[in-house]
Amino acid sequence: MAINIKTPEQIEGIRKSSQLAAQTLKYMEQFVKPGITTLELDQIIEKYVREYGASPATKGYRGYKHSSCISPNDVVCHGVPNSYVLQDGDILNIDVTTILNGFYGDTCKMYYVGKPSEYAQKLVETTKECLRLGMAECQPGARLGNVGYAISEHAHKNGYSVVYEFCGHGVGLKFHEEPDVPHIAEKNSGPILKEGMVFTIEPMINAGKARCKVDRKDGWTARTIDGRLSAQFEHTIVITSDGCEALTDVYGDF
Numbered sequence: 001m002a003i004n005i006k007t008p009e010q011i012e013g014i015r016k017s018s019q020l021a022a023q024t025l026k027y028m029e030q031f032v033k034p035g036i037t038t039l040e041l042d043q044i045i046e047k048y049v050r051e052y053g054a055s056p057a058t059k060g061y062r063g064y065k066h067s068s069c070i071s072p073n074d075v076v077c078h079g080v081p082n083s084y085v086l087q088d089g090d091i092l093n094i095d096v097t098t099i100l101n102g103f104y105g106d107t108c109k110m111y112y113v114g115k116p117s118e119y120a121q122k123l124v125e126t127t128k129e130c131l132r133l134g135m136a137e138c139q140p141g142a143r144l145g146n147v148g149y150a151i152s153e154h155a156h157k158n159g160y161s162v163v164y165e166f167c168g169h170g171v172g173l174k175f176h177e178e179p180d181v182p183h184i185a186e187k188n189s190g191p192i193l194k195e196g197m198v199f200t201i202e203p204m205i206n207a208g209k210a211r212c213k214v215d216r217k218d219g220w221t222a223r224t225i226d227g228r229l230s231a232q233f234e235h236t237i238v239i240t241s242d243g244c245e246a247l248t249d250v251y252g253d254f
């Protein structure tokens, strides 16, 4: 099984979709306030994405019914939008994947609801740094494992743990393609990166233990096993001739 190399035309298509996904996360900033439910946020996302002629990739994906994943506090990822009302001091992740003209763009970021604790802010800022350090390892000839190595070193140095049960992934022509992108890995392990590969890096960093448990009722929402906070940022990146470009980095805010 090979990791497919995207053509310049395909990369252009993935770029447009990625830009829309990033724009959607930016648009949502005004709505992330105490008092709104995560289901209301999801409905706003669906309407916005469709207005731009795209569709939300999660809807109908393996039985998932919503247009985004919305993950507050101890939710690691795949938070199913529901009647949860945002509270002052919450941290929140919104993850959006758009399909535009058949091309997929996947990104997520953290939001502060009102004013979160210093403790929460430090976790969020460190997770953002982890994503950037992972991206800095990406260039033709490098081993993919170095991404996870850089991320996990930085997380551990700060006293945090790295989620290993969910990975980044190839993306672009489908939602999830090869390769898996682990966020904790051995140095100089894994496939060799080549120009034209497109994949996500999306570290989930936990304040406590790394382990997750999936909600038995909705079958998706993954929480930390110990109830402590988790944070995540995600970019869709393409390997270029001398490094990488984050196709979802439209605003330079993470």
Ligand code: MF3
Pocket (backbone or CB within 6 Å): 058, 061, 062, 064, 068, 069, 078, 095, 096, 097, 106, 200, 202, 220, 234
């Ligand atoms: N967007 C998520 C990712 O980054 C995947 C969500 S799949 C879903 O890989 F089915 F949970 F929505």
Ligand code: CO
Pocket (backbone or CB within 6 Å): 106, 168, 169, 200, 202, 234
């Ligand atoms: Co992803």
Ligand code: CO
Pocket (backbone or CB within 6 Å): 095, 096, 097, 106, 107, 108, 202, 234
């Ligand atoms: Co995503």
